[in-house]
Amino acid sequence: MSVSTLPRRRRLLTGVAALAVSAVVLTGCTSNEPExxxxxxxxxxxxxxxxxxxxxxxxxxxxxxxAADHGWLAAINxxxxxxxxxxxxxxxxxxxxxxxxxxxxxxxxxxxxxxVDAIVLLPTDGAALTEVATEAMxxxxxxxxxxxxxxxxxxxxxxxxxxxxxxxVSAGTYACKLIEDNDIADPxxxxxxxxxxxxxxxxxxxxxxxxxxxxxQEVDNRVAAxxxxxxxxxxxxxxxxxxxxxxxxxxHDDDQGVGVKAAFDDAGRDEFYFIGGAGSKNAMQWIKxxxxxxxxxxxxxxxxxxxxxxxxxxxxxxxxxxxxxxVPKRIVLNAPVVNADNVDEYFDLGxxx
Amino acid sequence: xxDTAGVSPSASQPEPTGDSKRVEEAAARTGEQEGGxxxxxxxxxxxxxxxxxxxxxxxxxxATSGSQFANIDNAxxxxxxxSVIGVVSIGMTFVITGGGIDLSVGAIVALASVWxxxxxxxxxxxxxxxxxxxxxxxxxxxxxxxxxxxxxxxGGVVPFIATLAMLAAARGYAEILAQRRTQIVTVSEFSDxxxxxxxxxxxxxxxxxxxxxxxxxxxxxxxxxxxxxxxxGNPEAARLAGINVKRHTVMLYALVGLCCxxxxxxxxxxxxxxxxxxxxxxxxxxxxxxxIGGTLLSGGRGTIIGTVFGVLIFQTLNNVFxxxxxxxSAQAVAKGVIIVAAVLLQQRFARQSSSSP
Numbered sequence: 001m002s003v004s005t006l007p008r009r010r011r012l013l014t015g016v017a018a019l020a021v022s023a024v025v026l027t028g029c030t031s032n033e034p035e036x037x038x039x040x041x042x043x044x045x046x047x048x049x050x051x052x053x054x055x056x057x058x059x060x061x062x063x064x065x066x067a068a069d070h071g072w073l074a075a076i077n078x079x080x081x082x083x084x085x086x087x088x089x090x091x092x093x094x095x096x097x098x099x100x101x102x103x104x105x106x107x108x109x110x111x112x113x114x115x116v117d118a119i120v121l122l123p124t125d126g127a128a129l130t131e132v133a134t135e136a137m138x139x140x141x142x143x144x145x146x147x148x149x150x151x152x153x154x155x156x157x158x159x160x161x162x163x164x165x166x167x168x169v170s171a172g173t174y175a176c177k178l179i180e181d182n183d184i185a186d187p188x189x190x191x192x193x194x195x196x197x198x199x200x201x202x203x204x205x206x207x208x209x210x211x212x213x214x215x216x217q218e219v220d221n222r223v224a225a226x227x228x229x230x231x232x233x234x235x236x237x238x239x240x241x242x243x244x245x246x247x248x249x250x251x252h253d254d255d256q257g258v259g260v261k262a263a264f265d266d267a268g269r270d271e272f273y274f275i276g277g278a279g280s281k282n283a284m285q286w287i288k289x290x291x292x293x294x295x296x297x298x299x300x301x302x303x304x305x306x307x308x309x310x311x312x313x314x315x316x317x318x319x320x321x322x323x324x325x326x327v328p329k330r331i332v333l334n335a336p337v338v339n340a341d342n343v344d345e346y347f348d349l350g351x352x353x
Numbered sequence: 354x355x356d357t358a359g360v361s362p363s364a365s366q367p368e369p370t371g372d373s374k375r376v377e378e379a380a381a382r383t384g385e386q387e388g389g390x391x392x393x394x395x396x397x398x399x400x401x402x403x404x405x406x407x408x409x410x411x412x413x414x415x416a417t418s419g420s421q422f423a424n425i426d427n428a429x430x431x432x433x434x435x436s437v438i439g440v441v442s443i444g445m446t447f448v449i450t451g452g453g454i455d456l457s458v459g460a461i462v463a464l465a466s467v468w469x470x471x472x473x474x475x476x477x478x479x480x481x482x483x484x485x486x487x488x489x490x491x492x493x494x495x496x497x498x499x500x501x502x503x504x505x506x507x508g509g510v511v512p513f514i515a516t517l518a519m520l521a522a523a524r525g526y527a528e529i530l531a532q533r534r535t536q537i538v539t540v541s542e543f544s545d546x547x548x549x550x551x552x553x554x555x556x557x558x559x560x561x562x563x564x565x566x567x568x569x570x571x572x573x574x575x576x577x578x579x580x581x582x583x584x585x586g587n588p589e590a591a592r593l594a595g596i597n598v599k600r601h602t603v604m605l606y607a608l609v610g611l612c613c614x615x616x617x618x619x620x621x622x623x624x625x626x627x628x629x630x631x632x633x634x635x636x637x638x639x640x641x642x643x644x645i646g647g648t649l650l651s652g653g654r655g656t657i658i659g660t661v662f663g664v665l666i667f668q669t670l671n672n673v674f675x676x677x678x679x680x681x682s683a684q685a686v687a688k689g690v691i692i693v694a695a696v697l698l699q700q701r702f703a704r705q706s707s708s709s710p
Contacts, residue, residue, distance in 0.1 A: 022492045028491050030530055031473035068533050069630065196681060224681045228630040229535055233623060234434055238675035241427040242418070258535060262625045266548070267430075282537075347492040 019349055022087060026072070053314060057279075059314035060091040062111035065122040065146075067097040070227055071255045075351030076122060076146075076301035083219020083304035090311055101128035112139050118310035121156075122146040122303060130155045140311045146306040149198075153348045157313060160306050160331040162298040164200040169336040170283045170296045171275055174337045175208075176215035178273050178293070188220050190272075192235055194252045194258055196224040204252055225256045232256030233304045236263035246272040254280035254295060255353050261286070277343040279338060281350035287343045294339035300351045302333055335349055386675035402698070403646065403662035410666060414673040422676055429555060434670035436561035437620045438638050442567040442646075442660045444612025445639040449656030450572070450646050451605045452585035453505060453512040457519035457701035458613050458639055461497045462632030464527040465490040465617035470536040471626030483542040488622070491614040497523055498610015503605030520636070536627040547622030557619050564615065569657040581605065585652025641688070642667060666691070 061084065067076035071253060077097055084092035093116060095107040111119050119136055123129035133143045133155035145156035179187050191208060194201045205222070212218055223239050225231035229232055232251070240246075240263065251257050254276045264270060271273040276283045276295035286292035299305075309327055312318065318325045338346045415420040421427070446454045455675050462513040466473065484537040497519060504515040533708060538544055549556045572578035583591040584598050584605075592598045613632075621627050643665065646659025667688065674684040 019496075022488075023496075026468070026489060026492055026496075029468060029471055029474040029485075032471045032530065032532060033473075033538075046665060067526070070533075071535065074533055145619065221675075221678045223675055226633070228625045228633065229624045229628050230620065230631050230633070232670075237430050237434055238672050240429045240677040242421060242678070243671065244421070255491070258537070258626055259624045262623065266433075266623070267426075353537075 017142075039194075047248075051253050053316055055087075055089045055103065056315040057118040058089045058315070059311055060093060061138065061314070062093045062095070062108075062119045063112070063117040063121075063303070063307065064095040064107045064111070064119070065097050065303060067099045069099075069234075070352040071183045071280055071351050072253075072298070072300050074095070076303040079301050080120065080303035080307050089313060089315075090307070092307075099124045100236060102123050104129060105132045108136060109224060112136050112141060117143065117314040118142050118143060120144045120146060120306040120310050122150050122301065123150070127151045135335045142310070144301050144306045144310045144313070146287060158309055159332070160302055160309060160326055161333065162302055163332050163335045164298070165205035165207040167277060167298055167330070168204040168209070168294050169205075169211045170335045170337050171204075171215075171250045171277065172208040172211025174275060174294060174296070174339075175212065175273070176217065177276070178248060179215070179217065181266050188243055188245060189217060189219065190239055190243060190246050190249045191219050191222040192232065192239065192249065192251040192256070193222060193224045194227045194256065201252065214297045225252050225260075226293045227256050227258035229262075231259070234258030236260040240264070240267045240269055248273045248275065250275045250277070254278045254283040258282060258353060261291070275337075277351055279346065280353050281347075282353050284338065284347050284350040285342055286345050287338065288322060288347075294337050296347070297334075297338060297346065298335050299333050299349065301349065305331075305333075384474045389629055390648060400647070400658050402658070403659060407662055407666050407669065410669045410673060414669065417673065418676040419548050423674065429558065431665070431668050431672050432558045432561070433555050433623070434671075435650070435664050437616045437623065438635060438642070438668075439561045439664040440564050440612050440616040440619065440663065441609075441635055442639040442642045442664050443564055443657060444609030445636075446568065446643050446646070446655050446660045447572065447581060448512075448582065448605050448609045448649055449640070449643050449650060450652055451581045452588060452652030453602065453605065454516065454638045454650075455501065455606065455609050455641070456513065456516040457501060457523055458496065458519045458609065459632035459635030460527070461494055461524035461610055461613040462617045462635060463622060464497065464523045464530075465493040465614045466621045466627040466631045467527040467531045467536065467629055468493045468627075469529060469617065470538055470621060472536075475538070475540050477541045478543070483546070484542050486528065486540060486543050487618055490617045491611060494610045494612070494614025494617060494651065495607055496610070498607040498613070499603065501610065502606030506599035506602040524629060529643060531627065531629045533629060538621060538625050538627070544622055544625060557602060557623060560619060564612065565657060565661050572655055572657055576606075580651060582655065583654070585649075587653070619626075622631065640668065641692050645692060646700075647699060649699075708710045 023113055026166070065077050065080065066073050068077050081092065081094060084090045093111065093114070094109070098104050099105070104124055108119060108121065111136065119141055119142055121129065127150070130150040130152050131252060133145070133150055134152060137145050137154060137157065142157035143155065145159040147161045149159055149161060150156055155192065175189060191205065193205055197323070209219060221239060221242055223235040225235040236259065249272050251260050255278070257276050257280070264274070273293040275293055277298060279295050279297040279299070283292060283295040287294065313327050318327055322328070368464050380553050395501055441462065444456060445455060469486040471630070474486055476487050498520050501519050504510045505512050508515070545555050551559055569665040572581065580591070583596060586602050617631070620631055642663030643660050646656055646661070646663035648659060670687065671684065
């Protein structure tokens with residue numbers, strides 16, 4: 001029943017020693033510092049600088065966004081930060097990214113108390129943050145609503161968002177074009193969506209469906225993943241088994257697309273046109289290498305645009321390229337399709353997964 | 354072979370004749386009433402029930418999708434997808450049989466997959482050998498498991514709470530390490546190894562089979578397994594019988610941690626990435642598979658074969674749903690119904706079978 005203590009102590013010591021050695025080795029493996037390369041945080045085509053970019057009065061802008069658990073969201077946060085740094089008349093207050101509505105409400109209330117000049121807000125849930133945004137507006141602080149819309153028009157001075165429905169339409173229209181150009185009879189069209197419970201996913205799917213209807217097609221098989229690599233891999237693997245031959249696949253999101261593509265490679269299937277969404281650097285690289293047909297952009301730079309708009313509004317300026325003096329109420333960004341023909345133009349805008 | 358023999362909870366010790374006679378009569382009565390169902394109460398019979406369930410799902414798949422479902426490629430896909438959660442579930446079987454629970458398995462998988470794919474690790478692997486990545490994932494899994502085990506046994510923290518804390522901490526640390534980015538595997542020998550086919554069987558499936566086989570032998574044919582059953586069934590009696598319950602519990606949690614490390618490697622290879630989003634909700638899937646497989650949540654009885662069937666049933670169901678283009682929400686509801694039905698059936702059998710105190 002009991003063992004003599006000496007061998008036991010030795011065993012314990014060797015165990016501890018082994019643990020210590022492996023701990024030392026392991027801690028050396030935690031660094032994620034890349035070899036120094038030039039990184040482009042929020043690159044973009046430089047539009048003509050206007051007099052709007054001249055330094056005006058200093059404005060304090062409060063930014064609150066979601067937790068960056070997805071490459072796109074991380075790009076949102078980093079591009080907003082980088083944009084603010086470009087201007088020396090912006091004092092940028094960035095709150096910690098959070099997916100908790102009550103935490104974000106608290107952040108906005110802090111901004112109100114600090115009497116910032118403008119708030120740029122990407123709410124984790126539009127409806128939940130509407131009330132506090134209205135409060136800010138009533139306190140005289142203009143709110144710029146990014147991406148996820150509030151449920152009241154009084155909650156924001158300006159809304160800037162991507163076009164989820166339009167993304168689906170772009171993808172569907174492009175799919176129709178592929179089918180026509182290549183004379184595919186009776187095409188099998190599949191769709192790999194993101195988190196189904198989000199309204200944006202439903203919007204994208206609706207857009208896709210409507211655009212396909214316009215050319216007399218329909219989605220033959222649709223699976224939903226969760227915007228993560230693993231879920232994309234699983235959904236795609238099952239999808240490939242469900243259909244022997246697929247002609248067009250639209251994957252909503254390029255982040256989960258890494259897993260989707262791994263599933264395609266594993267199964268050795270590539271007989272279809274693979275269209276992606278959101279526009280990650282990985283996807284653009286695949287398009288360049290010919291492993292992917294196209295991707296539909298959903299710009300992560302919209303928060304950066306939000307910061308620019310906030311500055312203009314706080315400084316009482318308008319968009320110089322428009323005849324109308326003031327900043328527009330609602331700006332919906334385009335959802336262009338990026339394929340091999342124009343990928344070089346958009347490559348710098350791709351976000352890191 | 355002197356310590357565990359007396360404390361196995363399923364051994365029927367002779368009770369005073371009057372009681373046992375009454376119990377026998379009751380069992381016989383229910384046997385008459387239930388007829389064939391009485392057969393299901395034996396352990397072989399329990400697995401028979403699972404086989405039936407799996408066959409039913411397969412029939413549903415074949416009826417709705419024909420040869421699209423019933424071909425080798427599809428079967429291998431199902432097996433490949435099942436192998437990652439399968440390995441985790443095997444480890445979970447041991448912990449649950451031993452009377453504990455581990456809510457952190459998904460987070461440990463994420464942490465291990467992130468750790469083995471950091472740039473530093475991959476650079477080290479390029480310079481030396483790709484198995485450095487394997488070592489780091491296994492070590493991380495084992496380490497986290499050890500922490501869990503130590504907290505539970507020597508720290509006296511309730512397993513639910515200890516592993517809940519690990520769930521949060523491990524995933525948070527994974528996010529910090531990865532800076533919330535997806536880490537792509539660049540060491541090609543690593544991916545190549547896990548892509549191999551051995552006699553037509555994918556490497557991932559082979560690893561699952563090997564882990565399941567080792568798990569079965571460990572649980573059913575070794576002293577370790579018998580001690581696990583004892584500790585889970587009645588820890589006080591086990592301690593009095595001379596089993597070092599604390600040390601054994603630590604080993605159980607270390608074991609499930611190691612399984613998570615293995616699963617992390619498989620998942621990283623399959624998705625070609627390490628990410629802090631890997632392994633989401635694995636704990637629920639593993640517990641569900643273990644429970645419908647027939648292992649008692651309260652501990653004391655465990656079955657590896659049951660767990661394997663549990664994993665296969667859920668994965669096949671997943672596949673059937675996709676084949677039929679059914680929504681994932683409907684599938685989630687079906688999953689919930691299956692879990693409840695399985696547990697209710699098992700509870701019914703457990704209540705009816707005579708149990709010795």
